[in-house]
Amino acid sequence: MAANMKKNAKEIRDLFLLDDKISFLNFGSFGACPSVIFEDLIKWQRLLEKEPVRFIVEYGPKFLEESKQALGTYIGANVSDLIFVPNPTFAINILAKNILNPGDEVLTTNLEYGAMDYTWEYFCTKTGASYKRQPITLPLVSKEKFIEEFWKGVSDKTKIIFISHITSSTGLIFPVEEICAEAKRRGLITVVDGAHVPGHIPLNISTLQADFYTGACHKWMMTPKGNSFLYVAKSFQPLLEPLVISWGFKSTNTQASQFQEYHQYNGTRDFSAYLTIPAALDFRTEHHWDELIKSCRGSVIKKGAELSHFLGTKPLAPLTSDFYGQLYSAKIHTENPEELQRILFTNYSIEIPVMRHGDDCYIRFSFQPFSQEKEIDALIVALEEIRQTTDLWFRPTL
Ligand SMILES: Cc1ncc(COP(=O)(O)O)c(C=O)c1O
Structure with missing residues (x-):
């Protein structure tokens, strides 16, 4: 353990394929895959191409089950309630297409990921249901206030x-445990978007007791892209028709449930990315990743507070681990976040998202064990230079 614990940020960074000329502060969007996990993907793909028929029909599915078992243990879910999906958008499409009835209302917040809003809006319009985005006041004051404000939207x-569970543009952790418990008490169905959660903050789906939970493995679990899951509580599984009709729709496999067959066997595809979960979990163990990310959380709060102060805006929530993991998003006053993001990348080699959400804009950094606090200092220097030489953003007078 000691040898690994002593690895410095540069040595940890060398475990990844990332371009070392870039200050990579955007792990949140698409993750990044360490070389050893990427090589595991190639190993599976080579095995597939060596004997495509045997692999796809015979041993691939066995490896798939093993991989799902490892995932289930990691996230506290029964393997029979899990299906692999390419991404959380796909997962939300499966359920939104199937669980809505005319007149239903879906209660959500105004801080959700745009593609999820589009999905719900589309299927709500189709079925005659409605999608209610309850406004949440930022900065958050406390978990209790958040919960109180959220439930004001219920009808x-x-x-x-x-x-x-963790939002995209604000990077905040929401109190989903409390929300799911209250929803259960009220007899409401819960759907949790945990795209950013696996590998980032602890997750135990069985104690959370959500009815549906989706998470991405290709973000903070660091697998190759196209690797995510959907958990569905048993009672809802029969409601879900597959998005794609294929052999799985009339499967003769008596070993697997209809839920598994419907959603996982829908045409020929390369499922190698799903098989890399054991390698991704081994990587964490070998490098004591969970220990390393604990110290990232301290840096997020420290450097995040500095960034917000520099930008002349308030932190979006109290600076505690209740709300912050390895993402920090700060409000920034800009009319052109796209150009600001472009200049940071092109002129300063800083990869960081600057995004719009509603009427506001946010700049969001991710902090991994390979990140260094001096990268946030360099970001601040770059932003100051941009402020002085352009009118791309301004600091409000406090
Ligand atoms: C909160 C949240 N939900 C869902 C998604 C959807 O991800 P994907 O495009 O992989 O489906 C993202 C992507 O970053 C996200 O941040």
């Missing part, structure tokens, strides 16, 4: 609660 038409 007698509310049937489904949809909420991010």
Whole structure:
């Protein structure tokens, strides 16, 4: 353990394929895969191409089950309640297409990921349901206030609660445990968007007791892209028709459940990315990743506070681990976040998202064990130079 614990940020960074000329502060969007996990993907693909028929029909599915078992243990879910999906968008499409009825209301927040909003809005319009984005006041004051504000949106038409566990544009952890418990008490269905959660903060789906939970493995679990899951509580599984009709729709496999067959066997594809979960978990163990990310959380709060102060805006929530993991998003006053992001990358080699959400803009950094606090200092220097030489953003007078 000691040898690994002593690895410095540069040595940890060398475990990844990342371009070392870039200050990579955007792990949140698409993750990044360490070379050893990437090589595991190639290993599976080579095995597939060596004997495509045997692999796809015979031993591939066995490896798939093993990989799912490892995932289930890691996230506290029964393997029979899990399906692999390419991404959380796909997962939300499966359920939004199937669980809505005319007149239903889906209660959510105004801080959800845009593609999820589009999905719900599309299927709500199709079925005659409605999608209610309850406004949440930022900065958050406390968990209790958040919960109180959220439930002000509930009505007698509310049937489904949809909420991010960690949000995209604000990077905040939401109190989903409390929301799911209250929803259960009220007899409402819960759908949790945990895209950013696996490998980032601890997750135990069985204690959370959400009815649906989706998470990406290709972000903070660091597998190759196209690797995510959907958990569905047993009672809801029969409701879900597959998005793609294929052999799985009339499967003769008596070993697997209809839920598994419907959603996982829908045409020929390369499922190697799903098989890399054991390698991704081994990587964490070998490098004591969970220990390393604990110290990242301290840096997020320290450097995040500095960034917000520099930008002349308030932190979006109290600076505690209740709200912050390895993402920090700060409000920034800009009319052109796209150009600001482009200049940071092109002129300063800093990869960081600057994004719009509603009427506001946010700049969000991710902090991994290969990140260094001096990268946030360099970001601040770059932003100051941009402020002095352009009118791309301004600091409000406090
Ligand atoms: C909160 C949240 N939900 C869902 C997604 C959807 O991810 P994907 O495009 O991989 O489906 C993202 C992507 O970053 C996200 O941040």
